[in-house]
Amino acid sequence: MDVLDLPQARHARxxxxxxxxxxPLDPRLLRTASAARALLALGAVVGxxxxxxxxxxxxxxxxxxxxxxEGAPLDSMxxxxxxxxxxxxxxxxxxxxxxxxxxxxxARVKSQLRRRALEAIDRGGSSALGRRSSGSLATIIxxxxxxxxxxxxxxxxxxxxxxxxxxxxxxxxxxxxxxxGVAVMLTLPLIPVFMVLIGxxxxxxQRSQWEALQSLSTGFLEVVRGLSTLTIFGRQHRQTARIxxxxxxxxARTMRVLRVSFLSSFALELAASLSVAVVAxxxxxxxxxxxxxxxxxxxVLILTPEAYLPLRLVxxxxxxxxxxxxxxxxxxxxxxxxxxxxxxxxxxxxxxPLASATPRDGETHDVALALEGVGVARGGRAVVSGLDAAWRxxxxxxxxxxxxxxxxxxxxxxxxxxxxxxxxxxxxxxxPAEERLARIAWAGQSPELTAGSLEEVVALGxxxxxPALVARALALAGALDVPLTTVLGPAGQGLxxxxxxxxxxxxxxxxxxxxxxxxxxxDEPTSAxxxxxxxxxxxxxxxxxxxxxxxxxxxxxxxxxxxxxxxLDLAAIAAGSERWGRDARAPEVIAR
Numbered sequence: 139m140d141v142l143d144l145p146q147a148r149h150a151r152x153x154x155x156x157x158x159x160x161x162p163l164d165p166r167l168l169r170t171a172s173a174a175r176a177l178l179a180l181g182a183v184v185g186x187x188x189x190x191x192x193x194x195x196x197x198x199x200x201x202x203x204x205x206x207x208e209g210a211p212l213d214s215m216x217x218x219x220x221x222x223x224x225x226x227x228x229x230x231x232x233x234x235x236x237x238x239x240x241x242x243x244x245a246r247v248k249s250q251l252r253r254r255a256l257e258a259i260d261r262g263g264s265s266a267l268g269r270r271s272s273g274s275l276a277t278i279i280x281x282x283x284x285x286x287x288x289x290x291x292x293x294x295x296x297x298x299x300x301x302x303x304x305x306x307x308x309x310x311x312x313x314x315x316x317x318x319g320v321a322v323m324l325t326l327p328l329i330p331v332f333m334v335l336i337g338x339x340x341x342x343x344q345r346s347q348w349e350a351l352q353s354l355s356t357g358f359l360e361v362v363r364g365l366s367t368l369t370i371f372g373r374q375h376r377q378t379a380r381i382x383x384x385x386x387x388x389x390a391r392t393m394r395v396l397r398v399s400f401l402s403s404f405a406l407e408l409a410a411s412l413s414v415a416v417v418a419x420x421x422x423x424x425x426x427x428x429x430x431x432x433x434x435x436x437x438v439l440i441l442t443p444e445a446y447l448p449l450r451l452v453x454x455x456x457x458x459x460x461x462x463x464x465x466x467x468x469x470x471x472x473x474x475x476x477x478x479x480x481x482x483x484x485x486x487x488x489x490x491p492l493a494s495a496t497p498r499d500g501e502t503h504d505v506a507l508a509l510e511g512v513g514v515a516r517g518g519r520a521v522v523s524g525l526d527a528a529w530r531x532x533x534x535x536x537x538x539x540x541x542x543x544x545x546x547x548x549x550x551x552x553x554x555x556x557x558x559x560x561x562x563x564x565x566x567x568x569x570p571a572e573e574r575l576a577r578i579a580w581a582g583q584s585p586e587l588t589a590g591s592l593e594e595v596v597a598l599g600x601x602x603x604x605p606a607l608v609a610r611a612l613a614l615a616g617a618l619d620v621p622l623t624t625v626l627g628p629a630g631q632g633l634x635x636x637x638x639x640x641x642x643x644x645x646x647x648x649x650x651x652x653x654x655x656x657x658x659x660x661d662e663p664t665s666a667x668x669x670x671x672x673x674x675x676x677x678x679x680x681x682x683x684x685x686x687x688x689x690x691x692x693x694x695x696x697x698x699x700x701x702x703x704x705x706l707d708l709a710a711i712a713a714g715s716e717r718w719g720r721d722a723r724a725p726e727v728i729a730r
Contacts, residue, residue, distance in 0.1 A: 163294070163297060164466060164467070164470060166470040166474060167247075167466060167470060170250070170251065170254060170470060170473055170474070171246075171247045171250040171251055171254075172250065173243055173246035173247045173249075173250055174243070174247050174290070174294070176243065176246075177239065177240070177243035177247070177290070177294060177295070177298075178294070178298055180239055180243075181236065181239055181240075181243075181294075181295050181298035181299070182298055182301075182302055184232055184235050184236050184239060185236070185298055185299045185301075185302035185303060186302055186306070187228075187232050188229065188232035188233060188235075188236060188299065188303070189299075189302060189303040189306045189307065190228075190306075191225050191228035191229040191232055192225075192229060192303070192307070192441075192444050193306070193307070193310055193441065194221065194224075194225040194228070195222065195225035195226060195229055196437055196440040196441040196444070197437055198218055198221035198222040198225055199222050199225075199440060200433055200434075200436040200437035200440055201218045201433055201437075202215060202218040202219055202222055203436060204432050204433035204436055205218060205433075207432070208432070236295055236299065237295075239295065240290075240291045240292065240294070240295040241291055243290060243291070243294075243295075244286070244287050244290040244291030247286070247290045248283045248284070248286055248287075248290070251283060251286075251466075251469050251470075251473065252279060252283050254473045255278070255279055255283075255469055255472050255473055256279065258472055258473050259275060259472070275472075278465065278468050278469055278472060279469075281465075282465035282468060282469060283465065283469060285462040285465045286462040286465055286466055286469075287462065288455070288462045289462030289463050289465075289466055290462070292455045293452070293455040293456055293462070293463075296448065296451050296452045296455050297452050299448055299452075300448035300449055300451075300452045303444070303448045304326070304445060304448050304449065307441060307444050307445040308322055308323060308326070308445055310441065311438060311441060311442065311445065314434060314437060314438055314441075315421075315430065315434060315435075315438045317420060317424075318417055318420065318421065318438045318442065321416060321417050321420060322413070322417060322442060322445050322446075325412075325413035325416060325417075326413070326445065326446065326449070328409045328413060329409050329410060329413075329446065329449040329450060329453065330449065358381060361377045361380075361381065407450060410443075410446040410447075410449075410450050413446060414442055414443050414446060417438070417439070417442045418439060418442075421435045421438060421439055504530050504531050505528050505529065505530055505531075505563070505565075505566065506529060506530060506531045506533075506564070506565060506656045506657050506687070506688035507527075507528070507529050507552075507562075507563070507564060507657055507688055507690070508527070508528040508529075508561075508562075508563040509525050509526060509527045509528070509560065509561075509562060509563075510526055510560050510561040510562075510563065511524050511525070511526060511559065511560035511561065512524075512525040512526075512548075512551065512558055512559065512560035512561070512562060513525070513558065513559035513560055514544060514547045514548060514550075514551045514556060514557075514558050514559075515557075516544075516547050516556075521542070521543070521544035521547045522544040522547060522548050522551070522708065524560075525548070525560070525711065527706060529688050529690070529704065530688070531656055531686045531687060531688055532683055532684065532685075532686050532687070532688070533683060533688050533689070533703045533704060534679055534680060534683040534689045534691070534701065534702050534703050534704075535688065535689065535690045535691065535702060535703065535704045535705075535706060536691050536693055536698055536699045536701075536702035536704070536705045536706070537549075537690065537691070537692045537693070537705075537706045537708065538692075538693060538694065538699055538705060538706070538707050538708070538709075539707055539708035539709040539710075540709055543708040543709050544708050545661075545692045545708060546583065546661055546692065548692075548708070549580075549582075549659055549661050549690075549692055552574065552578065552659060552690075553574055553575055553578060553580060553659070554570070554571030554572055554573070554574040554575060555571075557571075558571075562574070564577050564578070564656070564657060565577075565656055577655065577656075577657070578655065578657045578658070578659055579646045579647070579649040579650035579653075579655045579657070579658045579659070580646055580658065580659040580660065580661075581642040581643055581645065581646040581659075581660050581661065581663060582642075582661050583661045583662045583665070585630055585638040585639055585641060585642035586629075586630075586642070587626060587629065587630025587633070587638055587641060587642065588626070588628075588629075588630070589626055589627055589628045589629075589630075589631075590625070590626060591622075591623070591624070591625050591626070592608075592612075592620060592621070592622055592623070592624040592625075592626065592641065593605060593608050593622055595626055595630070595641060595645065596608045596611055596612065596641060596644045596645050596648050597645075597648055597652075598645055599649065600648070600649075600652055604652065605622075607648060607651055607652060608622070608644075608648060609622070610647075610651065611644040611645070611647040611648035611651060612640075612641075612644045613678070614643075614644065614647045614678035614679075614681060614682060615640045615641070615643035615644035615647055615675060615678055616640055616671055616673075616674025616675045616677070616678055617637065617640035617641060617643075617644055619637075620633065620637050620640070620641065635666040636666045636667045636668070636671055638666075639663065639664070639665070639666045639667065640667070640671070640675065642663075643660060643663050643675060643678075646658055646660060647678070647682060650682065650687060655687070656686075656687055656688060657687065657688045657690065658682060658687055658688070658689045658690070659690045659691075659692075660679075660689070660690070660691045660692065661692045662692055662693060662694070663675060663679075663691060663693070664676075664693065664695050664697075664698060665693075665694070665695070669697070672695065672697055672698070673697065676697060676698055676701045679691065679701075680701060683703070
């Protein structure tokens with residue numbers, strides 16, 4: 139099987155064809171990026187000044203030319219010549235201001251969107267990567283946002299100028315010469331009609347081009363990730379041909395998009411030229427008949443193309459910015475989805491006020507974690523439903539079940555990373571989702587280590603790292619074989635898979651010890667360990683529980699399950715049965 143044919147590589151090819159035509163201006167952009175709103179407002183102000191300079195230039199230039207042709211003395215033309223020169227300078231300055239505003243606005247919009255997108259991914263955690271591959275996310279945040287230069291830096295300023303300049307110029311033409319103004323109003327709609335027709339014809343091609351880039355990026359990343367495995371099985375050379383084929387297909391799509399862009403520009407130019415020709419013939423006939431003064435006729439002839447120019451340019455730049463428009467759609471989807479799984483179909487986060495969990499009869503209130511009717515949905519499907527449980531301090535809990543049973547989803551809900559139904563109560567108080575990460579020490583399936591010394595990595599987030607506490611955390615994680623002087627590279631380079639996993643466990647243990655947290659959650663902490671190393675880790679987890687902490691471990695490993703005080707089998711719950719812990723303190727676990 140080719141790596142480029144993996145589901146992850148195809149995941150980015152979202153079917154959006156039912157979502158309607160590409161919008162000239164997505165209102166979500168204005169809601170998400172304040173710089174976009176500022177660009178529109180300031181661009182409108184500068185656009186009015188720019189349009190005024192154009193009208194002034196056409197009027198003064200027509201007057202100067204008419205005066206020369208009519209034989210007026212040169213000394214009487216000083217004001218007209220000065221006005222022409224001033225209007226030329228004003229037009230150049232306002233155009234420069236528009237360009238500078240567009241460049242600065244594009245940079246600020248991209249910066250705001252990139253920050254919001256990263257925040258959304260950070261809030262979504264693993265669920266964001268569950269919906270999109272990391273290659274797709276990297277393409278959106280990198281080349282995707284860079285492609286918005288054409289959209290925000292060229293197309294939007296031209297859209298603003300068109301909205302401002304076209305009505306002003308048409309209004310001036312109506313006042314100066316009603317017949318010309320009416321002719322322009324009748325022919326002007328031809329350009330938007332051509333734009334809409336071309337947009338309908340190219341919409342699917344534009345979306346396909348953007349999805350092809352995502353597919354290429356995702357496939358290449360998957361090849362790099364799996365290169366060592368491919369080499370072991372002697373399949374690395376086949377991937378070269380696959381990458382060449384995908385790259386060539388992307389090149390062919392790019393050429394088709396460019397061809398359509400050139401043809402669309404030609405169609406818009408042709409429509410504008412024919413419209414200007416109609417006005418020119420009308421003015422010429424009336425000049426011959428003497429029905430219109432020469433200076434006025436020259437003025438409307440010079441000004442008429444300016445009525446069509448903004449629309450021609452906005453159409454051309456719309457198609458030139460097609461990649462940026464498609465990319466902005468994905469970026470805004472990512473941001474407005476908030477990085478969470480399920481989108482609008484996901485259950486809402488609990489909003490109940492803080493309240494105490496009810497202890498069981500005969501107990502003092504030492505429940506570290508209680509779940510009351512907890513449900514979690516992933517991709518619109520309920521993976522955990524109506525779960526009730528309560529675990530006391532000093533307990534080692536194993537959460538088991540086959541892949542897809544909802545173990546990692548339940549952990550994400552406990553940490554507040556995905557929306558969940560029901561109530562999640564820590565130490566007797568229902569804690570809002572955004573505050574749970576501060577109350578729970580945890581380590582995920584992937585170690586996600588940073589660069590630096592081992593001590594810095596284990597004490598990550600500590601303002602004043604304690605070397606003695608670091609050493610104790612490493613001992614609890616069974617990682618005393620890793621020297622404290624070890625310096626890690628990016629993403630924890632320098633450690634084996636098992637060592638990195640134990641370093642992540644030590645980091646969670648250090649956080650629990652330093653901040654005196656009641657609850658520790660570990661997701662598959664021993665999946666990369668041999669039996670001996672796993673035994674040391676289990677002993678450390680047992681020690682943490684004996685100190686009065688609740689240790690919750692998601693695991694498939696029999697040794698960890700055997701060492702647990704209580705076992706929560708999600709597969710048994712989903713099947714409608716009950717599975718109790720091995721002592722009288724076992725929590726009630728009910729599948730509703």
